[in-house]
Amino acid sequence: MPLPQPDHLLLRRAQKGDEDAFRTILEMYEVPVYNYVLRMVGDRALAEDLTQEIFIRIYQGLAGFSLRCRFTTWLFQVAKNRVLDELRARERKPQAVVTLDDLPPLEVVDAPPERIEAIDAVWRAVALLNADLKMALLLRDVVGLSYTEIADSLEITLATVKWRIFKAREEVQLALEREGIEVEVGGRATAER
Numbered sequence: 001m002p003l004p005q006p007d008h009l010l011l012r013r014a015q016k017g018d019e020d021a022f023r024t025i026l027e028m029y030e031v032p033v034y035n036y037v038l039r040m041v042g043d044r045a046l047a048e049d050l051t052q053e054i055f056i057r058i059y060q061g062l063a064g065f066s067l068r069c070r071f072t073t074w075l076f077q078v079a080k081n082r083v084l085d086e087l088r089a090r091e092r093k094p095q096a097v098v099t100l101d102d103l104p105p106l107e108v109v110d111a112p113p114e115r116i117e118a119i120d121a122v123w124r125a126v127a128l129l130n131a132d133l134k135m136a137l138l139l140r141d142v143v144g145l146s147y148t149e150i151a152d153s154l155e156i157t158l159a160t161v162k163w164r165i166f167k168a169r170e171e172v173q174l175a176l177e178r179e180g181i182e183v184e185v186g187g188r189a190t191a192e193r
Helices: 008-015 019-041 044-064 071-092 113-127 131-143 147-154 158-178
Strands: 181-183 189-191
Touching: 008 019, 008 044, 019 044, 019 071, 019 113, 019 131, 044 071, 071 131, 071 147, 113 131, 113 158, 113 181, 131 147, 131 158, 147 158, 158 181
Parallel strands: none
Antiparallel strands: 181 189
């Protein structure tokens, strides 16, 4: 389900410094941005910090935001840039080794164990994708942006977006097959052990 765009009047009020209007925008988008950032960096505390930084940047840049483009496109462009800065900084400094088992699990309430196992396998496979593929896939399948919005957010061509999403889904599918998880066309996953 695609993310809704904020009302233009709400955006205008926020651009003029109305803190209640900005708070409403924050409440609308904080969870999708956090979930995106969390899946990109794999660390809850870091994702919280980065999400806060992203919304500070949004607040600071809101006055210059042009209503000619979609708000979600701009929002996730800011998020992408901050996440990439963090990932580059990580590459420059040594990090402690984190195993896939240390990544936060996706919590599913009242799901059968095989469904939980399949969902966990999907997130492990997504975690192994390179940053470019992961960003495109998460913006499409988790956040719900259109292909055009993703292209604008990531500052790449529409053809590149389509290829990255195709390639990411293909790599996730192959990883699931290696684990013995069968994914049906309708998206239901079952364990085959």
